[in-house]
Amino acid sequence: MNALTIFASEITISLMLSGLSLWMLSGPLNNVLDDLCPTRRQAEFWQTYTRLMLSISPLLLVLVVSSFIHSSNIVTHMKASLVAGLLGLLIGLLIVGRRIFMPAARQCDATPLSATPSGMNK
DSSP, X not given: OOHHHHHHHHHHHHHHHHHHHHHHHHHHHHHHHHHHOXXXXXXXXXXXXXXXXXXXXXXXHHHHHHHTOOOOOHHHHHHHHHHHHHHHHHHHHHHHHHHHHHHHHHHHHHSOXXXXXXXXXX
């Protein structure tokens, strides 16, 4: 395979990982942001922020790792891209999760136990 094909494959792996993660998170993320944000416009901003973080961080890491691999073996490139993409997703999720968890935890602490739905424990 030539270098351009390998490069396109690495980018595709990254974008597929990001797309799958965003698809899985979209419903729960919308619910959490609707609860946390005072306005819909603010929730939309944080949705966009999350999409960017979960798209850029895996792609950036895949591109950085790819530049250090000097092998012509396609399997080596694909393995490194997969690991870098997953690590980038993990970093992005940690950043976004921290940004969402802190206000959510404060909101949970401020909510009296009697106000929580029945069957839900703190």
